[in-house]
Amino acid sequence: MATLDQFREFLVSDLGFKAHQINDGDGSGVATTVEGLDEKAAFLVSTSVGNCYAAFKHEGSATLSESEANRYKALSILMPNGPAAYCVIEVAGHLRIYLVEKGNEIHDEMKDWDDVRDAEDMVREFKPDVVKGLQQWAQKTLHTENSLSRFVQLMKGCWQDIWDIENKRNDWIFDEFTRFLFIKLNEDAKPSGSFTTAKLKSYCEQNKHMGDKAAQNFINNLFDDLKGHHPEVFTDENERVLSKAATVERVIARLEGINLKDTQGDVLGRAFEIMLSDTFKGKDLGQFFTPREIVAFMLDLARDNPDGPALDIEKSERFLDACAGSGGFLIATYEDVYKHALSNGVEPRKKDQLLKRLGQETFFACEIEEKAARLGKLNMIVHAVNAQNAQWLHQNYLYNEEYGGLKPLVEYEVDFGDGKKKRRIGPDSIDLVLTNPPFGKSVKTEGILLDYQFGHEVKVFKSKGRPPEKRPKNSQDSEVLFIEHYLRVLKPGGKLLIVLPDGVLSNATAKPVRDYMREHAIIKAVISLPSETFASTGTSIPTNVVYLQKKRPGDVQGDIFMARADYVGRRANGDPLKENDLPFILEKFREWQTGTLELPEEDSE
Structure with a gap:
């Protein structure tokens, strides 16, 4: 059985929370406070009678989105004593109650905190394979949400690099940004891709006579390979990456530390959608x-x-x-x-x-x-x-x-x-x-x-x-x-x-x-x-x-x-x-x- 300290360590090491965001609760059973769910605080409580329920107080808004509810359900599953039977969320004074195993919301069984406390004898015994499946879903859910915010910031940094150096219109920058991103995707799918600072420097060293054009030639060689893999998207044979050498160097340096092949598709896709809508x-x-x-x-x-x-x-x-x-x-x-x-x-x-x-x-x-x-x-x-x-x-x-x-x-x-x-x-x-x-x-x-x-x-x-x-x-x-x-x-x-x-x-x-x-x-x-x-x-x-x-x-x-x-x-x-x-x-x-x-x-x- 995991201890509260182990749970706290899991939140930091596996899910990306900061140590200062996690504090002891009020002493009733196993408890902790976790901050950082969309800049809101959540109060977790696991009762002393097994894991009947995990309770949260949703702060900062009077509504609860599906992704926010999924985060709370995920944390209910990852409680120190094992998955809770119920996930209880107080939103603007009203209770939202979910059956954790099914994920569905319960509308009739429990209406207030007294009903929740009276249900402590309804502790569920989960089969080991069910526990494993729930925990895998919960970890993926929380990893996804934490990875998304970090990945969006990385992409916005890449965008800013292009804008700082090129000083062009948004649509021009977006075209360049997508070329860089999909070149990176294409190279990361290879056993040994070339989207690295080391390979860029090596190429430029071997082609000193080209000056700044060496970096542009390097990235366009990679782009030609991408066009060969996706001719239905990149239909113009003459399409080129237009950025200056300094932009090529900075974007590669920013992106080379992450492998897009290993990035969850939903994280990458949602981040790209955010960039589309922002642009x-x-x-x-x-x-x-x-x-x-x-x-x-x-x-x-x-x-x-x-x-x-x-x-x-x-x-x-x-x-x-x-x-x-x-x-x-x-x-x-x-x-x-x-x-x-x-x-x-x-x-x-x-x-x-x-x-x-x-x-x-x-x-x-x-x-x-x-x-x-x-x-x-x-x-x-x-x-x-x-x-x-x-x-x-x-x-x-x-x-x-x-x-x-x-x-x-x-x-x-x-x-x-x-x-x-x-x-x-x-x-x-x-x-x-x-x-x-x-x-x-x-x-x-x-x-x-x-x-x-x-x-x-x-x-x-x-x-x-x-x-x-x-x-x-x-x-x-x-x-x-x-x-x-x-x-x-x-x-x-x-x-x-x-x-x-x-x-x-x-x-x-x-x-x-x-x-x-x-x-x-x-x-x-x-x-x-x-x-x-x-x-x-x-x-x-x-x-x-x-x-x-x-x-x-x-x-x-x-x-x-x-x-x-x-x-x-x-x-x-x-x-x-x-x-x-x-x-x-x-x-x-x-x-x-x-x-x-x-x-x-x-x-x-």
């Missing part, structure tokens, strides 16, 4: 980034089972985002499906088969902006389980500068190494769409407008024998065409979760669009978002998450779940905000689905 705030490419909190919320809304995946690959279900931007929805859904498949016990010998299936058959995306499509593919590389699967996903990530994702029928061939195969995105072919289309962009391409009901008008002539004629409108808003497109490609019963501006739901001129939605889909939910949700991306108009399900024969519209979020975990400038109404709204949506939602009584006055 492209505003009107340049900000429109292609959906806040992580919104992505996670929409993905959770799509689940039929709160504990299951949003997409059922056992039924060969398929995913599409036809305005994918940086790939946030695709990546989140991919990771969700893969995680649930592994948790259900995929045999190691079948893991590669699963990856191939996910990469080739399940996920599809389209994007009209070339730079956004490239960022999406780069984002996939840092999130992908392996390089091969990233390449498979890339072949299903289509870039089309004329049609983007609005081409009504997409048929194309891809080569996955075992022969060319045809792929088709057309009517009744997709099961799940998560998407955030561009707002208010006028589509004027005649070839697109003629293909859509909302893109053309039918001219009927009085003269006999002259057939009606389709004539394109001058333009149509992109979000309107995407609604029609998605409701075409979805299978009956398929789900569409889409971010839409208020105007689509309220303007008189948009009534035909609302009628179209009601005709072709069941409206399941409308959640109003605060106007600042997308302010950092250059959009300050009120928006909504709308959940539609394509009608099946006999489907009839019922009640609609409606809610308003005042806070979504992001400030107007894009910085994180502790307040987030989305987890509470999700909880109420699930109660509404199961018929257990208690509505407030109407005022009788």
Whole structure:
């Protein structure tokens, strides 16, 4: 049995806490205070009667995010006497109670501290294999959160190095930053990579006659090797690293101490997402980034089972985002499906088969902006389980500068190494769409407008024998065409979760669009978002998450779940905000689905 001192040592040596952050508790059982969870303090208590529960007081905000709850659950598992049966968290005077083994929140069994104390006789005996599995999850969870903050700082330092020396625009710096980062990734995958100060100095020494160009030549030799591994991303043979020799030297020196191959994919991926969102705030490419909190919320809304995946690959279900931007929805859904498949016990010998299936058959995306499509593919590389699967996903990530994702029928061939195969995105072919289309962009391409009901008008002539004629409108808003497109490609019963501006739901001129939605889909939910949700991306108009399900024969519209979020975990400038109404709204949506939602009584006055 571990002692309190051993637990304290574990927090410092394995999880990265500082010694001064850990103090003795109040003497009731085994106790300690741990600070540093997002700059909040947490009070841990393990009762003297085994490990019935671990108790925490969450300070600093009145809400609790999923990642914060996971940290507390992880610490409950790693208590000195073994895993606690329950994780109890006091948030703004209210108790949140989780069954540690399952991870789910308990709503009815215990309501206050007296109930918790009375439950001390409910100590659980965990089987050794269960304990091992819980501890592995807990350690990974805490390592991930601590590694993320350190890794983000490292990446920001690299960014600052480039900015200090080059003094260029943000988009230029980001292009250079991504080249350096992916060169580093490529070199770290080799048994003996060349992204080191020693090899740079050796090369420059051997090529003194080149002067400063030697360092530039060195890094571009590495870049050429990277382009050979990812031609689907780096399509321009003449693309080069443009930084000065001093920048090359400083960036290599900063990054050579970490091996990206050994960095957890979720840490690297999340850090890259943070850099993406921080870089492209505003009107340049900000429109292609959906806040992580919104992505996670929409993905959770799509689940039929709160504990299951949003997409059922056992039924060969398929995913599409036809305005994918940086790939946030695709990546989140991919990771969700893969995680649930592994948790259900995929045999190691079948893991590669699963990856191939996910990469080739399940996920599809389209994007009209070339730079956004490239960022999406780069984002996939840092999130992908392996390089091969990233390449498979890339072949299903289509870039089309004329049609983007609005081409009504997409048929194309891809080569996955075992022969060319045809792929088709057309009517009744997709099961799940998560998407955030561009707002208010006028589509004027005649070839697109003629293909859509909302893109053309039918001219009927009085003269006999002259057939009606389709004539394109001058333009149509992109979000309107995407609604029609998605409701075409979805299978009956398929789900569409889409971010839409208020105007689509309220303007008189948009009534035909609302009628179209009601005709072709069941409206399941409308959640109003605060106007600042997308302010950092250059959009300050009120928006909504709308959940539609394509009608099946006999489907009839019922009640609609409606809610308003005042806070979504992001400030107007894009910085994180502790307040987030989305987890509470999700909880109420699930109660509404199961018929257990208690509505407030109407005022009788």
